Amino acid sequence: MTKGIVTVSLKQNVLDPQGQAVLHSLQTLGFPEAQNVRIGKSIEVWLEESNPQQAESRLQEMCEALLVNSVIEDYRFEIVEV
Amino acid sequence: MRCAVLVFPGSNCDSDLYKAANSVEGLEAEYVWYKSESLDSFDAVLIPGGFSYGDALRVGALAARAPVLKALRGAADSGIRILGICNGFQILTECGLLPGALHRNSGLRFICKTTPLQVVNTDCQFTTGYKKNSVTHIHLPIAHGEGNYTCDSETLRKLEDNGQIVFRYSGNNPNGSVANIAGITNEAGNVLGMMPHPERAMTKWMGSEDGRILFESMRH
Numbered sequence: 279m280t281k282g283i284v285t286v287s288l289k290q291n292v293l294d295p296q297g298q299a300v301l302h303s304l305q306t307l308g309f310p311e312a313q314n315v316r317i318g319k320s321i322e323v324w325l326e327e328s329n330p331q332q333a334e335s336r337l338q339e340m341c342e343a344l345l346v347n348s349v350i351e352d353y354r355f356e357i358v359e360v
Numbered sequence: 361m362r363c364a365v366l367v368f369p370g371s372n373c374d375s376d377l378y379k380a381a382n383s384v385e386g387l388e389a390e391y392v393w394y395k396s397e398s399l400d401s402f403d404a405v406l407i408p409g410g411f412s413y414g415d416a417l418r419v420g421a422l423a424a425r426a427p428v429l430k431a432l433r434g435a436a437d438s439g440i441r442i443l444g445i446c447n448g449f450q451i452l453t454e455c456g457l458l459p460g461a462l463h464r465n466s467g468l469r470f471i472c473k474t475t476p477l478q479v480v481n482t483d484c485q486f487t488t489g490y491k492k493n494s495v496t497h498i499h500l501p502i503a504h505g506e507g508n509y510t511c512d513s514e515t516l517r518k519l520e521d522n523g524q525i526v527f528r529y530s531g532n533n534p535n536g537s538v539a540n541i542a543g544i545t546n547e548a549g550n551v552l553g554m555m556p557h558p559e560r561a562m563t564k565w566m567g568s569e570d571g572r573i574l575f576e577s578m579r580h
Contacts, residue, residue, distance in 0.1 A: 288463075293536065295464050295466050344425060349460060350510060
């Protein structure tokens with residue numbers, strides 16, 4: 279069994295209003311060094327697949343088919359053994 | 361003209377859309393469940409607003425992969441009219457029948473109010489009635505948290521050059537959408553996605569009857 283951990287983030291040129299709101303809060307709380315905040319998400323997928331190359335290729339397909347909207351999002355992932 | 365009103369788990373404007381379409385002479389609406397595999401007997405498809413699949417993963421993402429989508433793609437290719445409203449618009453961008461994407465309103469708030477719009481293209485298959493009535497500015501309700509339309513500059517240029525932008529917000533832009541976009545069509549012009557709700561503006565007592573003309577235009 280392996281697990282894919284996909285990290286999805288908004289593309290740099292897409293405005294992240296949620297991140298901006300959190301940035302503002304951080305600065306209000308006394309963290310003036312906080313300069314920018316971008317909020318993404320993490321998706322974990324457990325796979326019945328022991329071959330890491332095979333798992334990687336299938337996970338890539340999943341990202342393209344559903345997990346990521348390439349119009350507004352970027353992603354990266356790692357495969358870990360579980 | 362027989363219109364399919366698609367119903368996904370979590371659709372909540374399906375009943376409004378069904379009643380709006382049926383109130384227009386010449387349109388006959390029928391509900392079609394998201395598991396249906398055929399839309400062959402219909403002349404138009406209406407995709408309602410709501411929160412399909414509870415907005416899980418991304419708005420419209422799971423509905424855009426539902427079984428009925430295969431038939432919807434076939435319907436789009438065949439040239440029949442497809443209208444997606446609010447979540448319906450989100451589903452159309454997620455499945456790729458319309459370019460771009462819809463994401464969180466720039467002000468983060470869910471906005472529910474009547475908003476002024478400019479009918480930018482009165483020659484498209486959904487707006488000829490506005491031209492006939494010499495109407496270029498209308499009022500329709502919006503109700504969404506993720507109506508912020510975005511696309512890259514190349515796509516925007518194509519939308520503008522091809523006349524695919526049908527509605528723009530004419531007052532303050534409520535959600536931060538690129539170029540004040542409120543509704544667009546595909547290149548062929550038979551698929552329209554829009555965030556405002558024409559089905560909620562069918563008679564005077566609703567506050568506006570500007571939506572009726574859109575449904576009437578679909579008959580021609």
